[in-house]
Amino acid sequence: MKNTLFWLVKSEPVKYSWEKFNKDGRTFWDGVRNYQARNNLRLMQEGDLVLFYHSNDGKEVVGIAKVVKEAYQDPTTEDPNWVVVDLSPVETLKKPVTLETIKADEQLKDVGLVRQGRLSVMALKREEFDRILELGS
């Protein structure tokens, strides 16, 4: 059995919110135009767990999604540089975990969200993922 990896993706709720995602049941994660984020998308494997973060408005982790289809050509562009993955919602956090909470948490000091604020798709360590879920329950 392969190792599950953990990720965090950002979305501006104005563009694509957790609520909309849950209504859709499944989406392809498009719009990534940053190489580092793209590389992360390519590393995602089916079954990996992904935290869903609302940027700008809310600034909080709102739920858990999972990868249901690995990276393939971004259907919204011809440019072969860009890929998308398919995600499905798994569950909503009982309590959203705010950026403020994450910043204040000793165990989450080094999380990508804090250290590299602009990156929209980032890897999480298992401990970080677990810690955020703990804070959100």
Add this chain to the structure above:
DNA sequence: GCCAACGTTGGC
């Protein structure tokens, strides 16, 4: 709306 961080582009 401003600004900091940082990635990308283009001139040399």
Add this chain to the structure above:
DNA sequence: GCCAACGTTGGC
């Protein structure tokens, strides 16, 4: 290959 200029993202 360096670096300044510029654009984008996201927090405040």
